[in-house]
Amino acid sequence: MHPGAMKHKASLWEGDCGSSPHITDVHWEGDITQAELMDVADQITSEWQTIDLELDPDHPCHGRVFRLQRPASGDMNEADDQRRAEAEDELAGKYVWVHCCRHVDDADGDNEDEAGRAYRQVFHTLMFCTEFTTFDDIAEQCDEALGQGEWDGYELYLDDDLPAPVASYG
Secondary structure, eight states: OOGGGOEEEEEEESSSTTTSOEEEEEEEESOOOHHHHHHHHHHHOSOOOEEEEEOOTTSTTTTSOEEEEOOOOTHHHHHHHHHHHHHHHHHTTOEEEEEEEEEEEOTTOSEEOTTSOEEEEEEEEEEEEEEOOOHHHHHHHHHHHHOTTSOSEEEEEEGGGSOOOSOOOO
16 A cells, blocks of 8 residues: 555544543644644644554554653743753854764664654665754755655764764875
């Protein structure tokens, strides 16, 4: 079945899934990001706390449990914004190496996401150096270099933190 034709469902809950009042179900076809799904839930009601995802039966991950919790708001978001601003100020004007990666679900992966699912990182071989301005600018450069939606995250290395190359070509 083509991924765009798969029908998925998400149930919105006021609290924990199954132990609190159920709000409504949302249906969609094809891919949707977590952020997009949370935006849809916010448009329906501001009362949701948990989104329980149910993937199409033909989806390879059907049957696994996927739940999104409403992100903490207020002071927590302000603290995150403050930390981000401080990090951007500290890195501003410095040259950084950007290494983009894609997360691949893998039950034997070494990493674990917030929902407890194992995954591994597959690093693209493309690494580029740029003068740091903002994290959003780095994300745009990753989109330009690898294509939008072709990467999940990136790691930054200060130019002087990289070891000397062990070999070169050219």
